[in-house]
Amino acid sequence: MTGVTSRKRGRPPGTESSDTRDRILTAAREEFSERGYEKTSVRGIAKAAGVDSALVHHYFGTKEQVFEAAVEVAFSPALKMRDVVLEGPIEGAGERMTRFVFGLWENPVTRKPLLAIIRSAVNNEAAAAVFRRLVATQLMRRIADELDTPDAELRAELAAAQLVGVAMMRYVIRIEPVASADVELIIARVAPVVQGHLTNP
Amino acid sequence: MTGVTSRKRGRPPGTESSDTRDRILTAAREEFSERGYEKTSVRGIAKAAGVDSALVHHYFGTKEQVFEAAVEVAFSPALKMRDVVLEGPIEGAGERMTRFVFGLWENPVTRKPLLAIIRSAVNNEAAAAVFRRLVATQLMRRIADELDTPDAELRAELAAAQLVGVAMMRYVIRIEPVASADVELIIARVAPVVQGHLTNP
């Protein structure tokens, strides 16, 4: 017997194992973010994680369930964004929102699930649903609730569209010069546009 | 002998056949635009065109060459855009550019190759190269040449990014309410933003 307390013996159900699960998730994020849903294979994830492909199915089930588990981490920072944007005067909401989004994209850790979602949502309906849930229902609608303008939801989405578009050009397709431009220069030009979408007449 | 003039006999080389080639191209555009590069199969294109898959290879070679032939039609209207945007006073360039782009997207015929390019460019490097050639080198750079502002190229690309972002939300991912909003309402909000990117201080 090990020197633990007097609870039930053995591992509690549902916690399963060591770090293998996390290694698979990390590998899955890497693969999905680089290749998108269709081009990523369960076998490729398994090889990158140094395990057998059957083990991936053992932990997560189908390929779609692996994807959902891999991108789930993108939701907590995204939900934080709502608070960040709404704390402080409305005149600064555009800049706070722009800075927050570029902060996520510039950080290699948070960038991966975002890339995975955007690369996959374009060709896969399940991933598109994840994208919609992330951008629209969870985020923009709540921000729109705080605007008392007509077309508030549409405005919030057009603001988001500017950010999504820059992300596409800079991080996904990598078109120059926007792909290599200093991020502060981009923020300086984009933040007023986002602000304008939210609050201009 | 047919009643033609006295040139060489038979069909000139390179023109090959009737309308089969066009039927394949139309089917290819349909498939690539709906599924993206990876999920589209040569067999699926062949079936949609009512021919054998080997015939597709016969006409175009590899799958990648089929793709290039299918999206080639997107280039002539895009090149026309440069002229449309630059004819007339610079104060109206934003609206002309916005109207032109939404005109392409709202027309089901021109929408298909655009969808094909954007759905494919996100996961396929060859398609990404097509996208870059279309958006950046052919279009935005030339428009930037006409602006005598600092960061002209970056400005032109941020303007394009707003349009790409709206296209993603409205036509690719289909997020509400922007997916169903009246196009004139969207143009009214987006055109000033595009104009601002191009000419604001």
Next chain:
DNA sequence: GTCTATAGAACGATAGAC
């Protein structure tokens, strides 16, 4: 010009041994 047939490879998923 259009097809049949097939080579050769990769895929998702499962059953079951250890």
Next chain:
DNA sequence: GTCTATCGTTCTATAGAC
């Protein structure tokens, strides 16, 4: 918990008959 083995499917691409 981890792996071997394998089933059934689908894919690109080519060779070659008609």
